[in-house]
Structures are given as structure tokens and as C-alpha cells.
Amino acid sequence: MPIKVPQTILTLVAGALLLAACGSDPGSDTGSDSAATSSGGDKTITVYSGRSESLVKPLLERFTQQTGIAVEARYAATAAMASQLLEEGERSPADVFFAQDAGALGAVAKKGMLAPLSDDLVNQVPEIYRAKSKEWVGVTARSRVLVYNPGQVTEDKLPASVFDLTKPEWKGKVGVAPTNASFQAFVTAIVVQHGEQKAKDFLAGLKANEPEIRDGNGPILEEVDSGKLAVGLINHYYLGELSKERGTTPDALTAKLHFFPGGDTGALVNVAGVGVLKKAAQDPDVQAFVTYLLSADAQQYFAEQTFEYPLVAGVTPPAGVPALAELQAPAVDLNDLDQLEATIGLIQESGLVP
């Protein structure tokens, strides 16, 4: 009988695994020790990031270099990260929650898990971009936009309001990502600005207009850029991300951005922001981290690398988009975006999501 190599390997694998399972410790040295940071001042902090690792990690490394404070970072989608924090409750190992959406910060704050930030921190950011309770503060801002392909829609045909997208001429032409947190914040903003009925009518009209539904803003932008879709509802900075991936500038892409004028809900400006968990409220290392996020260095990094609007004065804004002050954003209080339950119900009822 010839020697059966794979059979022998499998036997060895099984033997080794059984030994490993019986005897050894699968490396529990990372992780849980960070729970001890609540005492503070030990030059280590734990950050739960709902923002992408490839964007945040270089920034954290700069922070560590400048301050000597090591950062243990966990990454997940903002919604999943908020769910995890809510499950963990008071025993969460996290010191800081860095989220991509004011609504997620609001949901965690609502459960009483976040501590108020000091005045000298929050006062660096305009009042409309932070929590009234000071439980979170915006770090960068992003605007909702209509991305369009100029080959399919000329500038003069662009809608004046996001509500025009329910008109017959837009049938089958609009890309939306209804499972995305930014879309959800936008729907909440309609409720806040115009009442529930208006939001209901808009969602029903959108659904009846046979929108092209995608699972995120990225795919919508790609399809608009390649001409498969005429227009789509996304956040402004996705154009910057795609141009970076293509090795070019936002202006060089085919897809163009349309900022709805006149305080239209379609031009909602939301923030990515940060909150500090209660147990870490007194930790000087955590204070140093939030201070750093609002420093010129970090703000500049966001403007250049993520194409978001810096919120601290005196930082050069991102290229290729109108200045934050020039945007005609709707008068929606970001503190009101934490009223999610109603929005979820509306979006589900509309049939845009399963």
C-alpha cells in the first residue's frame, strides 16, 4: 500500500489540534487587560471605532508617537459597535467611542453610558455640531449630496429639492442605500423638519419610483461614475475616497456632486464624533485623545485623507467641495437624530428594506 500523504497530514493535524485543545492557552494575553484602564493615567486607552481602520489607524499611530499613550483599538461598523457597547453596558472595556454618526452617539448617550465632556473641549466646535448635554462632540462634518453623471443629467435638470426625486422623470434613475445609517439619519431629519407624514409620503413616493437599491454608498457612486446609474443619494466624501482609490482627484471623476440648496433636508450635515465612557471620564489619557482629535494636526488629517469638513477653526477645508459655511444645510438639530425607533418603522413600512 502506498503511503497516503494527505491521510497522514490529517492524522497529524487532528493529533496536534487535540493536544492544543487540551493543553495550551490560545493567547489570551491581548485584550481583556485593557479593562483595567479605568483607573486612568496608565498611558493606555481603549478606543471603539465605528470608523474604518485604514482611515483611523494612521491617526492613532501619530497620536501615540506624540503623546506616548498606547491605543488599543477595536473596529466595526458604527451600528455594530453601538450594539456591542449597549450589550456590554457598564462593564465595557471601552474608554472612548468614535462613531460615524450622531445618531449612534445619541443612542449610547441615551443609555447613560457617556460622561459630559469639559467645556474647553466642546467649545472648540460650533454649537450645532455637538450634544447639548456635552456627552459627545463632533470631530468632522459630512453633507448628504446627490451624486450625478453629467452624461445623463445636465446641471440645469438637477432637482432643487430631494423631494423632487419622487417625480415621474426620476423613475428608475435614483440609487439609494436605505440600510445605511446616513440614509436613516436623513429620514429622521425629514421627520424633525417636516413631520412624520412628509417622511412617510417621501418614502412611499421614492419606493413607487422604483429606485435602484444598493447596500452602501460606495456601490452607488461607482455605478453613477460609470454611467450605469443617473443619480444617487450619498455622503459627499465618498467621491474623495473613490478618487483616492483611482489615484486621481475628485474633480477628475465623471461623477459630480450636487448640494441641494435653500436648507433642503437633502443637504443634511451630520457629524462623525466622539464620546467618552463614564468610567474613563477622569482619565487624563482619554482627555489627551479627545483633545488630539480636535487638534489642528488631526483635523488637517481628516480634511486631506477622508475629505470631510474639519470642525475646528483655522484648518484648511478639503479640496473640490464648497466650504462648510457656504452649504445651505437644513436647520436640523443633530441632538434630535437619536429618535430612531420611529424612523426604523417608517423605512421598514415603506418596503425599501426587508
Next chain:
Amino acid sequence: MTAHPEATAADSSKTMAAARYAGAMSARPKRPLLLALSAVAVAVALIPVVYLAVRTAQAGWAAIVEDLGTVRVARLAVHTLGLAVVVTAGCLVLGVGAAVLVVRTDLPGRRGFAVLAALPLAVPTYIAAFAWRSTVDGFAGFWAAALVLTLCSYPYVFLPVAAALTKADPAQEEVSRSLGRTAWQTLTGVTLRQIRPALTGGGLLVALYVLSDFGAVSILRTDTFTRAIFVAFDLGFDRTGALVLAAALVVITMLILAGEEAGRRKDARYAPLGGTRRMAAPFHLARLRRPAVFALAAVAALAIGVPAVSLAHRMLQGVSRPGAWTEVAAAAGNSLWLSAAGAAFTMLLALPLGLLNAKAPGRASRLLDRLGYLGHALPGLVIGLSLVSFGVSFAYPLYQTAWLLALGYAALFLPLGVAAVAGAAAHAPPVLDEVARSLGRGPLTVFRTLTLPLTLPGIGAGAALVFLTCMKELPATLLLRPTGVDTLATELWTNTTVAAYAAAAPYAALLVLLSSLPTWLLTAHTGILTRKSAP
């Protein structure tokens, strides 16, 4: 999934006698230690399901009834079951077709095609779905998801069926042919009935996988329970609504398991394992050679070629690059050891359960086996969140360590390991143990000198399958991994969320590449590769 050597009778009366014999054997109270260990294993694997039940009950019956009794839930149930049925049927056709061609015919390049047919197991559905969507315009919806899921999961049928075909006794087929039945009649009437446990076992794994899949259904927008659960978590962190939907998924799982159970009892004419092994004479394809080669090549091109070409295209088109090669290597290393820990822990739990199934078949072992399947159909997100809650409340020292992640993997993938152990343990039939015991050996000595050596390759195959599945797992890994530990799957995810597709491609390629080694081992384990060519 276990074929019992006792049940090899050629006619129905003997089959019934054999069934009675098996029943009488299991009626004797035997192996209390194994039963106890199995119960412990199932209890550990059921931690997330128990949490789910407790949390769902907390929502109050009124809320549950209100959440479940909607048109939306009914629509989700129809879609989910429909997708499971279509994909399972597709996988049975592809898996059995490929297995028959590779094992029972004179197909040129059989070994190569055997490896190709198993290789889709190394491709995560989220990579395949992403590749298809960026290759074909407007690729979305029910049939798109059905196609991708079928192409990714048919190896779950191909591997056990190919193994069973390799090991089946050809005598019955020869009798059938000699009585004037055609090759086709013999295949459907005799051969496929002989290998029924492999068919139903593989089909069950596919059906349950479809219930839990999130990659294909979310990227291709097919409304299943799992997608609705992910959306509910995304939309305002609606944990209660998501958990109620997950509970509905558990009920559907029970229905599928009951269906499989009902189908299994009718026919006990299984192929004998062990004994003299003799290959059936291969069927000469003649003029069918070319179409057969073309069909297998086409399936491989769709299942492996499309993702490969799409990844290469993304890599060339973009300018983003992954961090230093040390980061890529670290992610690969983390994937390997976390998956190894997961496989080790899963197999540790699967060992007693699989042995119990094979050695002491009966009500208790069936029940424990079925209970082990409940976690398998739940989305990784639900298992992950429930273990977050469990870890924080009851096992804080283990929280965000590899231990809890390994537990998550075990809860998700236990049945894969159990099936492998049970199949392998059938090589050491209970009679063999009894002979050894009657000769004065103690139970532990019997286990060490007889059962373990005979089952080790099977345990290895189970471990390889679990390992491979752990490598591809994403949602539970994101929630449970130690802070700061990146794996290939998480790096792939983090890069694609910011459109850095070119940076993501090396992680995807490495993930598929590293997964192909266990896939090759699994293929080899079926015995297809070592089969001598026809005399």
C-alpha cells in the same frame, strides 16, 4: 450521516431486521461517560441559543407576536425557505453530478477536476457575491443570490458524496446491471439510494448554511431572515426586533431538521463501509466525454474563475495598497491561529458527540446531535452578540480573548465536526469495541488503541473543514476578536468599506489561497485522489 454496517441487507425484510438489531443495541444503557460528555458539549454550544431564548422572552409575548405576525415576516419566511430549497436542489445536482463524473467514469483529468470541484469551499460568499456584482450589470435579487450560494456551497454535497461513491460496494450495482437495467437506472435506483446518508447530510449542511449566510444575501439584496436581522441591527440598533427574527430562524431550522429526520427513517439501505474495498468498473463516457469535461470546467470557471478575475481586475485598477507586508503577514498569522483555536475547540466538543452517534445510536444521541445544529443556522452576528452579553456578564476574564471567539466558532460550526467524527467512527463499528472489551481491555484502552487511531483521519478532516469555515467567518469574528487583532477577513472588510478595493485584494487572495490547503486535504480524504484508475 452515519452509515451503520449492520444495515447492509439487500432486501427490505432484512433491512427491518437490521433496524431492529440496531434499536436493540441502543436500548441497552451504554456509554454513560460518552453521553455525559456529549451533553456537556451540546450545552456549551447552545449558550448563544439559550441567550437568544432568554432575550426574546424578555421582549414579552405581546411584542413577539406583534413582531412575528406580519406580512413582512411571512414574506421573509417564504423567501428564506425558497432560497434554501433552490440552493439545496442546485447543490445536489452539481455536487452529485460532479461526484459521479469524477469517481465513476473515465473522465480525463479526474483528479484535477476533483480538486477544482472542492475548491469553491475556499471562497467566502461575500467575495463571490462582490465579484459577480462588479462583473455583471444589475446582478442582484433572489436568483442571483441562489446562483452564488449554489456555486459556493455545492462542495458540501460533492465531498461526502464523492467519498461515499468511492467507498460503496459495487456488488449491488453489478447485480442491477446484470438484470438488464441501464446505467442511468442503476445510478438513480441503486447507487444514489446506497449513498443516501451522504446526500441528505450534505444537503442539510447546505440548507442550514443558506439560512445563516449574510454575505451573498446582503450584497445581492435578497430578503431573507438573516439579511433582515443585519438590517435591524444597522437601523437604529434594533436588537429586540433582530433577536425575534433570529428566534423565527431557529424555528425554521427545527422544521428543516424534522423534515430531514422524517426522510431519513424510510430507507436504511446504506452502503457498507470497511470490508474489502473494490472499485466499481468506471462508466465509459464515450461521446459524452467532451460535454462532461466542458460542464465541469464551466462550473469551475463560474465558481472560481469569476472571483479570481474580478479580484485581479480590482487590484490592477486601484492604487491603494495594503500596509507593509508585515501587516498582511500578521493578519494571515492571526487568521491561522484563531481558526486553529476555533477548530481545536470545536473538535473537542464534537468528539464525544460524534462518537456517541456512531457507537450508541439511539434517541438520546439523535436528540443531542440535532440540538447541536441549532447554532449552525444562526447568523454569526447573533452568535457574536449573544456571546458578548454572556462574556460580559458571566465570563469576563474570557471576554475579548481567543477563548470566547473559539466558543463562538464552536457554537456556529459544531455539526461540521460531529458529522466528520461520526462518519469516521463508523470505520470502527461497535462490534469491534465489544470484541476488544470481551478480551479484557478497559474502555479507555479500547478508546486509545482502537477507536482513536481509526477515527483520527476523520477527525482531521472535520478539523480541516471547521478550520476553513472559521477562516471565512466575519460577523462573529468582528464582535468577539481580541482588541487589536486583525484577521484576513476583517482586513478585507475594513478596506472594502472605504472603497480601497486594491488594498483589499491581497487579503482576499491570501484568504482563498490559505483556505485551499485544508480544501485539498478534504478532497484527498474522500479517497478520490488515490483511487486507482480503472482496470
